[in-house]
Amino acid sequence: MGLALVFIYLAQSLFPLVSYPPARVASFLISAAPGDFATFMIVRLGHAAIRGLSVGVNLSTVLLGGLLGLWIGSAREDERRARRALTAGVALFVAAFALNLGTVGATALTPVIFYVLAAYLFARVAGQVSLREAFGEAPGLHEEIKSPHGTSRRGFLARLVWVGALVGGAALFARPLLRSQKAANIAPAARPWVPPADDTDFPSTAGQAQEITSNEDFYNVDINVVKPMVDGDRWRLKVHGLVNRPLELSFMGLQESFEVVEMAHTLTCISNEVGGDLISTAVWRGVRLRDVLEKGGLQGGVVDIVFRAAEGYSDSIPLEKALEPTTLLVFGMNGVALPKEHGFPVRVIVPGIYGMKNVKWVTEIEAVATDYQGYWMMRGWSDEARIKTESRIDVPGNGATVSEGSTIAGVAWAGDRGVERVEVSTDRGATWQPAQLKRELSPLAWRLWAVSLPPGSKGRRIMVRAVDKTGNVQTSQTSPPHPDGASGYHVIDVEVI
Numbered sequence: 001m002g003l004a005l006v007f008i009y010l011a012q013s014l015f016p017l018v019s020y021p022p023a024r025v026a027s028f029l030i031s032a033a034p035g036d037f038a039t040f041m042i043v044r045l046g047h048a049a050i051r052g053l054s055v056g057v058n059l060s061t062v063l064l065g066g067l068l069g070l071w072i073g074s075a076r077e078d079e080r081r082a083r084r085a086l087t088a089g090v091a092l093f094v095a096a097f098a099l100n101l102g103t104v105g106a107t108a109l110t111p112v113i114f115y116v117l118a119a120y121l122f123a124r125v126a127g128q129v130s131l132r133e134a135f136g137e138a139p140g141l142h143e144e145i146k147s148p149h150g151t152s153r154r155g156f157l158a159r160l161v162w163v164g165a166l167v168g169g170a171a172l173f174a175r176p177l178l179r180s181q182k183a184a185n186i187a188p189a190a191r192p193w194v195p196p197a198d199d200t201d202f203p204s205t206a207g208q209a210q211e212i213t214s215n216e217d218f219y220n221v222d223i224n225v226v227k228p229m230v231d232g233d234r235w236r237l238k239v240h241g242l243v244n245r246p247l248e249l250s251f252m253g254l255q256e257s258f259e260v261v262e263m264a265h266t267l268t269c270i271s272n273e274v275g276g277d278l279i280s281t282a283v284w285r286g287v288r289l290r291d292v293l294e295k296g297g298l299q300g301g302v303v304d305i306v307f308r309a310a311e312g313y314s315d316s317i318p319l320e321k322a323l324e325p326t327t328l329l330v331f332g333m334n335g336v337a338l339p340k341e342h343g344f345p346v347r348v349i350v351p352g353i354y355g356m357k358n359v360k361w362v363t364e365i366e367a368v369a370t371d372y373q374g375y376w377m378m379r380g381w382s383d384e385a386r387i388k389t390e391s392r393i394d395v396p397g398n399g400a401t402v403s404e405g406s407t408i409a410g411v412a413w414a415g416d417r418g419v420e421r422v423e424v425s426t427d428r429g430a431t432w433q434p435a436q437l438k439r440e441l442s443p444l445a446w447r448l449w450a451v452s453l454p455p456g457s458k459g460r461r462i463m464v465r466a467v468d469k470t471g472n473v474q475t476s477q478t479s480p481p482h483p484d485g486a487s488g489y490h491v492i493d494v495e496v497i
Contacts, residue, residue, distance in 0.1 A: 001065020003125065004118040005058070008096070011114040012229070017100075018111045023224075024099040026050075026057045030223050031312065031375070050223070068092075069126045085127025093119035184232050184337035184345065186285060187255035193262035193283050195441060202438045203450050205409040207395040211441050211448060212264070213280035215334055220341050221269045221278060221355065223375065228311045228361050232337075232345040237329075241306070241366035244297030251345045255331065257295070258287035263326060264442035266413050270354035270376075270385060271481045275392050275490040279413065281445050284349050285332030290323045293367070304372045307348055308364035315357045315374030317350055319367075326351045326416065326444060329362065351444045352416030354385040354485060382484035387415030389474045391422055391449075391466040391490060398492040406453045408435075410490075413446035414468035421467045422449040426460050429476075429489075435464075443469075458496050463489040 005022065012018040030053065033041075041049040068088045075081040096115040195211075213219075232251045239247035249257065268279035293305070304316040321327060328349045331338055338344040343360030350358050356376050377383045391412035396402050412419045418440065423432035435451040453460070465474040478488035 001062050001068075001122060004065070004092070004122040005061065007121060008114060008118050011118075015110050015114070017231070018114050019100045021096045021099050022057045022061050023054070025061075026054050027224060027311065028099075029053060029057070065122065065126075068122075072126045082127050085123040088126065089119040089123030092122060184251070184331075186332045186337050187252075187260045189260045189262040189285055191259070191261045193264055193442075195264070196439050199439050202436065202448070203407055203409070205395050205407050205450060207397075208409040208448060208450070209394055209411050209446075211281065211438070211445070212334065213282060215282070215336070215339050215342070218280040218282060218333075218342065219267075219269065219278045221271065222360060223313060224311055227341045228309075229340060230310050230345055230361055230363075235345050235363070237346060237363060237365065239292060239296045239365045241368055242299040242302050243293070243367055244299060245295070247292070247296050249292075251331070254287060254292075254329065254346065258291045260285065260287055261328070262332075263328070263444060265326075265349055265351055265444040266446045267349070267355050267358060268387060268413065270356055270381060270485050272486060273481065274390070274478070274486050274488045276486075278355075279392075279411075279446070281441070282333050283335070284328060284330040285335075286328040286330030286346075286349065288325055289327045289329055289348070289365075290325060292329060292365070293322065296367075298367055301369045302367045303370055304368050306364075306366040306368055306372045307359035307362050308366070309359050310361040310363050313359065313361075313375055314372075315359050315376070316368075316372035317348075317353065317357055321350060321353070324351075352387055354382075354387055356381070357385055380483055385484065387413070388485050388487050389414040389417070389419075389466050389468045389472055390487070391464045391474060393462060393464050393490050393492050396492070396494055399494070400492075401495045401497060402453060403497055404453060404455050407450055408453055408462060409448070409450040410464060411446045411448055412464075412466035414466065414472075416444055417472070418443040418469040419447040419466055420469045420471070422447070423465055423467070424451045425463050425465075426454060426456060428461055429463060432465070453494075453496065456496065460494050460496050461491060462494060463491045465489055 005020075008018065009020055012020045030050065072081055072084040072088060075084055093115050096118070097112065100111045100115070235251050237247070237249045237254060239249070262283055262285045264281060264283050266279065266281040272278035289305070298319075302319050304318060305322040306314060306316045308314045317327070329346055330349050331344075331346050333339065333342060338347060343362070346362050347360040348358050348362055357374070371383070373383065389412075392410045393408065394410040395407065408424060412422045419437070422435040422437060424435050425432050433451060433454070435449040438448040438450075440447060449464075453462075465476070467473050474489070475487050476489050480486055
């Protein structure tokens, strides 16, 4: 079973239409989990819950292979053992194919070929030797016994170990190459984003976040154990529901039919803790959702715009938010096509709203007359999901030893409201010192800030707060991420020498 899983894992790296069965099982369990249970696991374990589930499903699959092997190997006659191996192989093929249906449908030939080969590999190896030959009964432990095929028990198991090591090693070294996404052409922006002139006096501080996060370092959170691999050439975006003219757009058709724009925007996860790193900024390239909806012709009575993803995930935003000019269907990220893990070929970017509603791998847009409840809403998370005004200290780290006059630096963000100022306290909130802000990259992006540590006692507690452009001061009230995002001041303790 281990060999069969490695084989399929390598195959799905090469061919997007082949899904990895344990990942599909894990994804199904995640989507089927009751809301209270899912929330409890996320609150207690964070994103380790998904990784733990993935490990558990893979181990369970290997255990299933072992149980099937025991059943096959318990047959004493060669013919009966072969029939059991064939039955087990067919059952595994049917299960893998059925799990794959939820991704690509029943017409794709590529998954069938690889699932047949994996099932054959399992049946061939599992039917090779009986339990008596594998573990020994009458002969002594040091005696060689022959299988019906003329292979000694030790030789057969040794070959099995060597084959497994070779296949696993090949998968380990080939995976980065095989999983690399084929370069996709993306249309240039009619209105390319140009960064404002940089400040000459803003200090450069090692360890402070970069204004634009690289694609490799951009945070990545979703419910998928294995990210969907969508074929950009076959991908189609369907726009339907309460529209006068349903649309079906190809990857290039989307880019050629509407004005292409760019914007710098900060995306953050609703699960981000105070001072956490589930937040990043990129320059996104795409088309306005408003333009696409207007081409479809919205009917009266629309309440929400629903987005559905290739792997089954869905969520919605209010019509008013969908019609804002900064809500985009994006296909580019920092000058290149969206990486697979960030939603290739197309995802939604909705300023001011937490990442869970910025749906990746979008395949459908539907206009509906109801308040549609998405995956996380049905599990008790906020439907409005409005990003709170927050700030973070990047430098120095908690518990660091620093000198008087050292730089304190970090980032602050406020969704689509923009950051007006940042203040730092070194006396437990009795007084607040204004920090220097780097020029605004975009009203939708975070701002870098810095301040010098004033003279004072050796032990120092540092806290930070931001004020957005509506005059709203970041709250000091501490709350966990669930149900509508974490809040509170980011606080660190340092030793001053």
